Amino acid sequence: xxxxxxxxxxxxxxxxxxxxxxxxxxxxGEPGGAIEQLEAAAAAEPSxxxxxxxxGLLYCMSGHRxxxxxxxxxxxxxxxxxxxxxxxRDGRLARDEARHALVALLDRRLGCVDAVASVxxxxxxxxx
Numbered sequence: 725x726x727x728x729x730x731x732x733x734x735x736x737x738x739x740x741x742x743x744x745x746x747x748x749x750x751x752x753g754e755p756g757g758a759i760e761q762l763e764a765a766a767a768a769e770p771s772x773x774x775x776x777x778x779x780g781l782l783y784c785m786s787g788h789r790x791x792x793x794x795x796x797x798x799x800x801x802x803x804x805x806x807x808x809x810x811x812x813r814d815g816r817l818a819r820d821e822a823r824h825a826l827v828a829l830l831d832r833r834l835g836c837v838d839a840v841a842s843v844x845x846x847x848x849x850x851x852x
Contacts, residue, residue, distance in 0.1 A: 725752065732761065739765040739775065746778070758782055766796075773803035 728745040735741060746761035762779040769775060780796030783789040 725749070732764075736764065737768045739769045739772065742768070743775070743778070746782075750782070755782060755786060759786065771803055773800040776800040776803065 725745070725748045728741060728748055731741040732738070732745050742761045742765035746758040746765070749755070749757040749761065759779070759782050762775060762782060766772070766775040766779050776796045777800035780793045780800060783793035783796060
């Protein structure tokens with residue numbers, strides 16, 4: 725993780741480094757740090773729906789940024805050019821994935837964190 729931190733520091737606009745560091749931080753139990761990295765990545769590449777999607781899920785998982793989560797997830801749906809539930813080759817988010825996250829946020833039968841964690845696992849694999 726030290727190398728990812730250094731890479732992100734040396735090239736702060738590189739979203740690949742920032743997303744990799746965010747994933748590593750999340751795996752090491754540092755969701756706040758993961759959110760910071762994804763916020764920086766989304767700021768560097770504001771038209772990337774996959775970054776908005778991951779950021780929205782992490783906001784929701786934090787439990788206290790639900791409005792921000794909805795904003796990011798809606799942006800991911802709007803920005804996505806993928807069709808038919810397939811992930812585009814260039815990393816664009818499939819609209820169905822973002823819809824699943826929005827449904828999870830609005831689902832009253834599950835707590836938000838549980839619902840979003842379920843979506844995260846389905847789309848990205850294990851959280852920890």
